[in-house]
Amino acid sequence: xxxxxxxxxxxxxxxxxxxxxxxxxxxxxxxxxxxxxxxxxxxxxxxxxxxxxxxxxxxxxxxxxxxxxxxxxxxxxxxxxxxxxxxxxxxxxxxxxxxxxxxxxxxxxxxxxxxxxxxxxxxxxxxxxxxxxxxxxxxxxxxxxxxxxxxxxxxxxxxxxxxxxxxxxxxxxxxxxxxxxxxxxxxxxxxxxxxxxxxxxxxxxxxxxxxxxxxxxxxxxxxxxxxxxxxxxxxxxxxxxxxxxxxxxxxxxxxxxxxxxxxxxxxxxxxxxxxxxxxxxxxxxxxxxxxxxxxxxxxxxxxxxxxxxxxxxxxxxxxxxxxxxxxxxxxxxxxxxxxxxxxxxxxxxxxxxxxxxxxxxxxxxxxxxxxxxxxxxxxxxxxxxxxxxxxxxxxxxxxxxxxxxxxxxxxxxxxxxxxxxxxxxxxxxxxxxxxxxxxxxxxxx
Numbered sequence: 188x189x190x191x192x193x194x195x196x197x198x199x200x201x202x203x204x205x206x207x208x209x210x211x212x213x214x215x216x217x218x219x220x221x222x223x224x225x226x227x228x229x230x231x232x233x234x235x236x237x238x239x240x241x242x243x244x245x246x247x248x249x250x251x252x253x254x255x256x257x258x259x260x261x262x263x264x265x266x267x268x269x270x271x272x273x274x275x276x277x278x279x280x281x282x283x284x285x286x287x288x289x290x291x292x293x294x295x296x297x298x299x300x301x302x303x304x305x306x307x308x309x310x311x312x313x314x315x316x317x318x319x320x321x322x323x324x325x326x327x328x329x330x331x332x333x334x335x336x337x338x339x340x341x342x343x344x345x346x347x348x349x350x351x352x353x354x355x356x357x358x359x360x361x362x363x364x365x366x367x368x369x370x371x372x373x374x375x376x377x378x379x380x381x382x383x384x385x386x387x388x389x390x391x392x393x394x395x396x397x398x399x400x401x402x403x404x405x406x407x408x409x410x411x412x413x414x415x416x417x418x419x420x421x422x423x424x425x426x427x428x429x430x431x432x433x434x435x436x437x438x439x440x441x442x443x444x445x446x447x448x449x450x451x452x453x454x455x456x457x458x459x460x461x462x463x464x465x466x467x468x469x470x471x472x473x474x475x476x477x478x479x480x481x482x483x484x485x486x487x488x489x490x491x492x493x494x495x496x497x498x499x500x501x502x503x504x505x506x507x508x509x510x511x512x513x514x515x516x517x518x519x520x521x522x523x524x525x526x527x528x529x530x531x532x533x534x535x536x537x538x539x540x541x542x543x544x545x546x547x548x549x550x551x552x553x554x555x556x557x558x559x560x561x562x563x564x565x566x567x568x569x570x571x572x573x574x575x576x577x578x579x580x581x582x583x584x585x586x587x588x589x590x591x592x593x594x595x596x597x598x599x600x601x602x603x604x605x606x607x608x609x610x611x612x613x614x615x616x617x618x619x620x621x622x623x624x625x626x627x628x629x630x631x632x
């Protein structure tokens with residue numbers, strides 16, 4: 188990867204050595220003096236260190252992805268208990284389900300600036316630490332205000348990590364954007380589904396307190412800090428004096444707001460995020476109101492999230508091989524419409540089928556991430572596109588869960604909220620087709 192592509196991200200990645208890069212014997216170069224390492228040895232050592240660091244980055248990528256949703260889906264599984272424990276109304280609970288999108292929009296926009304100042308590895312490391320502290324503190328913060336404030340800290344860590352994950356992939360694995368995005372998306376879906384499936388059983392096993400059931404997920408976040416600490420230490424040790432002063436060439440000329448593709452991708456991201464956070468926040472309650480037990484409702488949400496584990500690995504690889512990703516956006520949208528129709532007509536009778544369909548529809552998220560990596564020619568462009576797409580997209584998604592909670596409280600049922608969800612799927616399909624066209628933002632801006 189080129190250093191100038193990473194000028195806005197922090198220290199450039201260590202170069203990868205190949206046999207062609209190493210000096211041949213007998214080239215007439217001076218031999219090293221006593222105590223001086225041979226050039227071949229230095230290249231090999233550098234290559235081995237870079238190879239090990241790439242594996243640490245992969246481990247950090249997977250562990251970070253595992254922690255980007257449990258703070259949200261664990262709350263969805265225990266939302267009724269949290270509402271009762273904190274005395275929340277339906278409208279306030281709807282606001283609580285909107286907080287993730289609001290925090291992602293507010294804090295995600297700061298990610299590029301933080302990455303330029305401290306490096307993406309350091310920012311992701313701090314993000315994992317913020318998740319750890321926020322998740323462990325919020326159940327015991329006292330009252331709705333404290334709960335929201337601690338949740339905001341955790342969600343701020345998630346927000347900056349959300350934005351920088353495509354950047355890390357583009358920077359470290361520019362030739363494998365599809366497979367690495369698939370690995371990241373698969374781990375994210377796995378963490379989402381595990382939190383949804385295990386939160387209620389773990390709560391029961393740990394004494395039945397919803398506070399303990401939410402706080403226990405801080406352990407996973409604490410583990411995710413470790414590989415990023417290694418990455419930050421290694422990159423700071425390897426960074427030379429010339430890496431910090433590279434010119435911000437692409438940044439001054441690229442106006443992301445003038446790109447129609449960037450706007451289409453932002454709206455697509457926002458609408459899929461609306462559907463995803465409504466699903467994570469309210470789908471268990473839909474099933475519980477239809478007569479399904481709390482434990483089964485949590486498992487159904489886990490099934491929805493678990494569908495993303497295999498599909499999130501396959502879909503980015505498939506999308507990366509296609510010139511136009513629009514047909515995939517159409518297919519996922521149609522699955523969402525079918526799932527909403529089922530939730531409206533027979534939520535309990537066909538619960539497993541609707542959970543599967545909604546799980547397929549939610550794979551619009553890895554599709555959006557893949558398109559972010561494909562719609563720019565450089566890492567500097569990807570960081571701007573990722574920040575713009577996710578910040579604007581999450582801002583678009585803020586009203587959705589809140590509106591669903593308000594409609595649910597005032598209508599006394601799920602007819603109107605589900606009609607709203609289905610109606611939003613139509614424009615999602617349209618902008619997905621526009622965002623999927625084979626274009627680059629550098630050509631439009």
